[in-house]
Amino acid sequence: DIQMTQSPASLSASLEEIVTITCQASQDIGNWLAWYQQKPGKSPQLLIYDATSLADGVPSRFSGSRSGTQYSLKISRLQVEDIGSYYCQQAHSNPPTFGSGTKLEIK
Amino acid sequence: EVQLVESGGGLVQPKGSLKLSCAASGFDFNSYGMSWVRQAPGKGLDLVADISSKSYNYATYYADSVKDRFTISRDDSQSMVYLQMDNLKTEDTALYYCTVDEGTDYFDYWGQGVMVTVSS
DSSP, rough: OOOEEESSSEEEEEETTEEEEEEEEEETTOOOOEEEETTTSSSEEEEEEEHHHHHHHHOOOEEEEEEETTTEEEEESOOOGEEEEEEEEEEESSSSSOOOOOOEEEO | EEEEEEOOOOOOTOOOOOOEEEEEESSSSSEEEEEEEEEEETTEEEEEEEEEGGGGGEEEEEOOTTTTTEEEEEEEETEEEEEEEOOGEEEGGGEEEEEEEESSSSOOEEOEEEEEEEEE
Protein backbone atom coordinates (compact mmCIF):
# COMPACT_ATOMS: atom_id res chain seq x y z
CA ASP A 1 0.00 0.00 0.00
CA ILE A 2 1.10 3.58 -0.64
CA GLN A 3 2.07 5.41 2.55
CA MET A 4 1.12 9.05 3.01
CA THR A 5 3.30 10.88 5.55
CA GLN A 6 1.54 14.02 6.71
CA SER A 7 3.04 16.87 8.72
CA PRO A 8 2.79 18.55 11.08
CA ALA A 9 0.55 16.50 13.36
CA SER A 10 -0.69 19.69 14.97
CA LEU A 11 -0.43 23.35 14.18
CA SER A 12 -1.31 26.51 16.04
CA ALA A 13 -1.56 29.68 13.99
CA SER A 14 -2.90 33.21 14.27
CA LEU A 15 -5.88 34.58 12.39
CA GLU A 16 -4.97 35.90 8.91
CA GLU A 17 -1.74 33.89 9.00
CA ILE A 18 -0.62 31.68 6.13
CA VAL A 19 -0.81 27.98 6.99
CA THR A 20 0.80 25.12 5.10
CA ILE A 21 0.28 21.38 5.60
CA THR A 22 2.24 18.80 3.66
CA CYS A 23 1.92 15.17 2.62
CA GLN A 24 4.71 13.01 1.29
CA ALA A 25 3.76 10.00 -0.82
CA SER A 26 5.89 6.86 -0.61
CA GLN A 27 5.83 6.56 -4.40
CA ASP A 28 4.67 8.45 -7.45
CA ILE A 29 0.94 9.15 -7.32
CA GLY A 30 0.79 11.82 -10.02
CA ASN A 31 -1.95 14.30 -9.21
CA TRP A 32 -4.16 11.66 -7.57
CA LEU A 33 -4.42 13.41 -4.26
CA ALA A 34 -7.26 14.88 -2.24
CA TRP A 35 -7.46 16.99 0.89
CA TYR A 36 -10.33 16.73 3.37
CA GLN A 37 -11.37 19.11 6.11
CA GLN A 38 -13.01 17.81 9.26
CA LYS A 39 -14.44 20.46 11.52
CA PRO A 40 -14.84 19.55 15.21
CA GLY A 41 -17.66 17.06 15.70
CA LYS A 42 -18.44 16.92 11.98
CA SER A 43 -17.86 14.53 9.08
CA PRO A 44 -14.92 15.05 6.74
CA GLN A 45 -15.59 17.07 3.60
CA LEU A 46 -13.74 17.02 0.32
CA LEU A 47 -11.70 20.21 0.05
CA ILE A 48 -9.32 19.71 -2.86
CA TYR A 49 -9.03 16.96 -5.47
CA ASP A 50 -6.54 16.14 -8.20
CA ALA A 51 -3.94 17.88 -6.02
CA THR A 52 -4.94 21.42 -7.01
CA SER A 53 -8.66 21.60 -7.85
CA LEU A 54 -11.02 23.15 -5.32
CA ALA A 55 -14.21 21.25 -4.55
CA ASP A 56 -17.50 23.10 -4.99
CA GLY A 57 -18.06 25.87 -2.47
CA VAL A 58 -14.52 25.86 -1.06
CA PRO A 59 -13.19 29.38 -0.40
CA SER A 60 -10.38 30.59 -2.64
CA ARG A 61 -8.05 31.06 0.35
CA PHE A 62 -7.48 27.29 0.14
CA SER A 63 -5.07 26.00 -2.47
CA GLY A 64 -3.20 22.81 -3.25
CA SER A 65 0.13 22.25 -4.91
CA ARG A 66 2.52 19.48 -5.84
CA SER A 67 6.27 19.15 -6.06
CA GLY A 68 7.25 15.66 -7.12
CA THR A 69 5.80 13.34 -4.48
CA GLN A 70 5.25 16.11 -1.95
CA TYR A 71 1.85 17.76 -1.77
CA SER A 72 0.86 20.88 0.09
CA LEU A 73 -2.36 22.43 1.31
CA LYS A 74 -2.15 26.17 1.87
CA ILE A 75 -4.59 28.44 3.65
CA SER A 76 -3.67 31.95 2.63
CA ARG A 77 -5.43 33.84 5.45
CA LEU A 78 -6.52 31.66 8.36
CA GLN A 79 -10.10 32.20 9.52
CA VAL A 80 -11.84 30.96 12.66
CA GLU A 81 -14.03 28.62 10.60
CA ASP A 82 -10.93 26.82 9.30
CA ILE A 83 -10.30 25.21 12.66
CA GLY A 84 -10.34 21.42 12.60
CA SER A 85 -8.36 18.53 11.20
CA TYR A 86 -7.07 18.07 7.68
CA TYR A 87 -6.29 14.80 5.92
CA CYS A 88 -4.66 13.98 2.63
CA GLN A 89 -5.64 10.88 0.63
CA GLN A 90 -4.07 9.26 -2.40
CA ALA A 91 -6.28 7.79 -5.10
CA HIS A 92 -3.56 6.56 -7.43
CA SER A 93 -3.51 2.93 -6.31
CA ASN A 94 -5.87 0.66 -4.45
CA PRO A 95 -6.44 0.74 -1.62
CA PRO A 96 -6.83 4.50 -1.19
CA THR A 97 -4.83 5.59 1.84
CA PHE A 98 -4.98 8.60 4.12
CA GLY A 99 -2.38 10.69 5.83
CA SER A 100 -2.43 10.67 9.63
CA GLY A 101 -4.00 14.12 9.83
CA THR A 102 -3.14 17.63 10.98
CA LYS A 103 -5.03 19.30 13.79
CA LEU A 104 -5.23 23.05 13.22
CA GLU A 105 -5.91 25.43 16.09
CA ILE A 106 -5.99 29.16 16.58
CA LYS A 107 -3.11 30.65 18.54
CA GLU B 1 -28.74 17.15 -2.50
CA VAL B 2 -26.67 14.09 -1.68
CA GLN B 3 -27.64 12.44 1.57
CA LEU B 4 -26.04 9.45 3.28
CA VAL B 5 -27.73 8.34 6.49
CA GLU B 6 -26.09 5.62 8.56
CA SER B 7 -27.80 3.49 11.18
CA GLY B 8 -27.33 0.30 13.15
CA GLY B 9 -24.50 1.23 15.47
CA GLY B 10 -24.33 0.61 19.19
CA LEU B 11 -22.61 -1.21 22.00
CA VAL B 12 -21.69 -4.83 21.43
CA GLN B 13 -19.54 -7.33 23.28
CA PRO B 14 -16.33 -8.72 21.82
CA LYS B 15 -16.99 -11.54 19.36
CA GLY B 16 -20.46 -10.14 18.77
CA SER B 17 -22.04 -8.97 15.51
CA LEU B 18 -23.58 -5.78 14.21
CA LYS B 19 -24.97 -4.70 10.84
CA LEU B 20 -24.62 -1.12 9.69
CA SER B 21 -26.91 0.36 7.06
CA CYS B 22 -26.55 3.44 4.90
CA ALA B 23 -29.50 4.97 3.08
CA ALA B 24 -28.40 7.02 0.07
CA SER B 25 -30.29 9.63 -1.92
CA GLY B 26 -29.69 12.60 -4.20
CA PHE B 27 -27.46 10.91 -6.74
CA ASP B 28 -27.47 8.00 -9.20
CA PHE B 29 -26.73 5.33 -6.60
CA ASN B 30 -26.54 2.47 -9.11
CA SER B 31 -23.64 4.09 -10.95
CA TYR B 32 -21.12 4.65 -8.16
CA GLY B 33 -18.93 2.86 -5.70
CA MET B 34 -19.70 3.02 -2.00
CA SER B 35 -17.35 2.75 0.94
CA TRP B 36 -17.21 2.52 4.70
CA VAL B 37 -14.48 4.58 6.36
CA ARG B 38 -13.94 4.49 10.11
CA GLN B 39 -12.38 6.80 12.65
CA ALA B 40 -11.37 5.48 16.07
CA PRO B 41 -11.80 8.00 18.90
CA GLY B 42 -9.23 10.77 18.52
CA LYS B 43 -7.62 9.05 15.55
CA GLY B 44 -7.44 9.38 11.78
CA LEU B 45 -9.39 7.94 8.87
CA ASP B 46 -9.17 4.34 7.64
CA LEU B 47 -10.92 2.72 4.71
CA VAL B 48 -12.68 -0.40 5.97
CA ALA B 49 -14.41 -1.74 2.86
CA ASP B 50 -15.74 -0.65 -0.47
CA ILE B 51 -18.00 -2.05 -3.17
CA SER B 52 -18.09 -1.02 -6.79
CA SER B 53 -21.13 -0.55 -8.98
CA LYS B 54 -22.78 -3.26 -11.08
CA SER B 55 -20.72 -2.02 -14.04
CA TYR B 56 -17.65 -3.28 -12.22
CA ASN B 57 -19.31 -6.48 -11.04
CA TYR B 58 -19.80 -5.31 -7.48
CA ALA B 59 -16.10 -5.82 -6.77
CA THR B 60 -15.22 -5.51 -3.11
CA TYR B 61 -12.20 -4.50 -1.08
CA TYR B 62 -11.52 -5.09 2.61
CA ALA B 63 -8.80 -3.75 4.83
CA ASP B 64 -6.60 -6.53 6.18
CA SER B 65 -7.76 -5.75 9.72
CA VAL B 66 -11.37 -6.68 8.89
CA LYS B 67 -10.95 -9.29 6.17
CA ASP B 68 -12.96 -12.47 6.86
CA ARG B 69 -14.93 -10.69 9.59
CA PHE B 70 -16.75 -7.88 7.75
CA THR B 71 -18.93 -8.11 4.64
CA ILE B 72 -20.00 -5.14 2.53
CA SER B 73 -23.08 -5.39 0.32
CA ARG B 74 -25.47 -3.14 -1.52
CA ASP B 75 -29.08 -3.15 -2.67
CA ASP B 76 -29.37 -0.95 -5.74
CA SER B 77 -33.17 -1.26 -5.76
CA GLN B 78 -33.28 0.39 -2.33
CA SER B 79 -30.20 2.64 -2.64
CA MET B 80 -28.76 1.00 0.44
CA VAL B 81 -25.30 -0.16 1.40
CA TYR B 82 -24.57 -2.43 4.34
CA LEU B 83 -21.66 -3.52 6.48
CA GLN B 84 -22.09 -6.82 8.30
CA MET B 85 -19.56 -6.96 11.11
CA ASP B 86 -18.90 -10.30 12.81
CA ASN B 87 -16.44 -11.42 15.46
CA LEU B 88 -16.03 -7.82 16.56
CA LYS B 89 -12.92 -6.79 18.46
CA THR B 90 -12.32 -3.91 20.86
CA GLU B 91 -10.12 -2.29 18.21
CA ASP B 92 -13.15 -2.04 15.89
CA THR B 93 -14.54 0.67 18.18
CA ALA B 94 -14.94 3.69 15.94
CA LEU B 95 -17.24 6.09 14.17
CA TYR B 96 -18.17 4.49 10.86
CA TYR B 97 -18.85 6.75 7.89
CA CYS B 98 -20.65 5.81 4.70
CA THR B 99 -19.11 7.53 1.67
CA VAL B 100 -19.68 7.71 -2.07
CA ASP B 101 -17.18 7.96 -4.91
CA GLU B 102 -18.96 9.68 -7.79
CA GLY B 103 -16.49 8.36 -10.31
CA THR B 104 -13.69 10.59 -9.08
CA ASP B 105 -11.78 7.98 -7.02
CA TYR B 106 -12.18 10.30 -4.05
CA PHE B 107 -14.66 10.23 -1.19
CA ASP B 108 -16.97 12.90 -2.53
CA TYR B 109 -19.66 12.82 0.14
CA TRP B 110 -19.82 11.50 3.70
CA GLY B 111 -22.64 10.59 6.02
CA GLN B 112 -22.85 11.85 9.59
CA GLY B 113 -21.36 8.62 10.91
CA VAL B 114 -22.57 5.91 13.26
CA MET B 115 -20.77 4.89 16.43
CA VAL B 116 -19.77 1.30 17.10
CA THR B 117 -18.46 0.47 20.55
CA VAL B 118 -17.04 -2.98 21.24
CA SER B 119 -16.64 -3.56 24.94
CA SER B 120 -17.43 -6.11 27.60
